[in-house]
Amino acid sequence: MSPRTSEELEKIQIRSVALMRLLMRKTDTSNANQFAKWLTDRTKEWGWSDMQESKKWYPFVRGKIKRAPIGALKLLSQLFADADDLYWSGPADIWSALWGPLSEQVTILRRHPKCVPKDPLSIVIKKIEESVSLCAEGQLEFEDFVRAVALYGYLAAADSYGRTCDGDGFGHAYKAYCLVQTSYRDPAVADELKALGIYAAIRAELTAIELRRAGTRPAWVSFLECGAIRVDDPEHTVRERNRVAFWKKWMPLKQPPLEQPSDILDELANRWCNT
Incomplete structure (x- = not known):
């Protein structure tokens, strides 16, 4: 088909x-x-x-x-x-983590080696976050990356704009997105993704998901809660073109767009925070 x-x-x-x-x-x-x-x-x-x-x-x-x-x-x-x-499903179930239904993503989350079946999901999430954030550079397991992707995919769908309770104001999904960025930049994970020929594709897909999430931000969600989005691309010209295209599509400015994408982000941030 x-x-x-x-x-x-x-x-x-x-x-x-x-x-x-x-x-x-x-x-x-x-x-x-x-x-x-x-x-x-x-x-x-x-x-x-x-x-x-x-x-x-x-x-x-x-x-x-x-x-x-x-x-x-x-x-x-x-x-x-x-x-x-x-x-x-992909290597270590990466496609299930990225594109699978919520049930498959939760199953992947609960495979964390330090979790037991009776752990509430909040505890499971905390252990996954700790596995990534506390791991020494170059020592992150590919399975940890897959769990981080599953966590982000789950929160982006099930709790897109939910707030965290740690006082910094960011939303759950955005913090999970940051966790994914940390994990795929780890040398061990990056080397494996490159060996599989999917490093650039994974980065582009995760960025696209985050841009869609931010682009459909409800009026009651502040820019801070949604996250300061940055298109993560190694080529500056591609990053600039994608960033400008996104803002023109989802949040067009009344006046002519500013030349630098970072300026556009700053301008939109100011407007959103004042709405």
């Missing part, structure tokens, strides 16, 4: 890239050609075609597919029992 929206297509392509990187890691191969040779060597007695010659796997490795790889998953599942789960 072909995707109905560009967002669905992007998810399919990101999932494909991560899956193929994981399978190439399992097979000790480093590119599509080597992976295809590995498959051919192990399936030639089954009567399968020469996949190295057909270059069948190149689009999957590069994320250039146009529809969910249902047929490819059936084929791969004959060699890799977890192929289907790795595609749909």
Whole structure:
């Protein structure tokens, strides 16, 4: 089935890239050609075609597919029992944490090793926050990152503008977003995301979710509670273009936009705080 929206297509392509990187890691191969040779060597007695010659796997490795790889998953599942789960749920369930329903996100949260089944969700959340914020640089586990993503996804949907009670005025979801930023910048987590070929895509997706959350801010939520949003992109020109485009779309100014995105943010912050 072909995707109905560009967002669905992007998810399919990101999932494909991560899956193929994981399978190439399992097979000790480093590119599509080597992976295809590995498959051919192990399936030639089954009567399968020469996949190295057909270059069948190149689009999957590069994320250039146009529809969910249902047929490819059936084929791969004959060699890799977890192929289907790795595609749909992702490494360490990252796709469930990012895009899954609330029930799946809560399940991921409750997997924290220091939690017990009877812990209330508030205690679970606190332990996840501590795992990320108190961890030494470069020592954060990928599973900690996934739990941080699940926490943010859960709060962004279930408590988008709820306030914290620690006195700083920020909302729950925004603080969870900051926690995610801390975790994916950790060298150990960043290296794993880059090895999976999804570092930039994950950052872009998390930023898009946060921008949508901020862009639909109700009138009764202050700018401070919603969070001082910054588009996190390594390329300054892309960051500037995205930031300006967002503000023009969601909160257009009556006068001509200011040149610097940071000035636009400051101007909007002042206006929102005074409403």
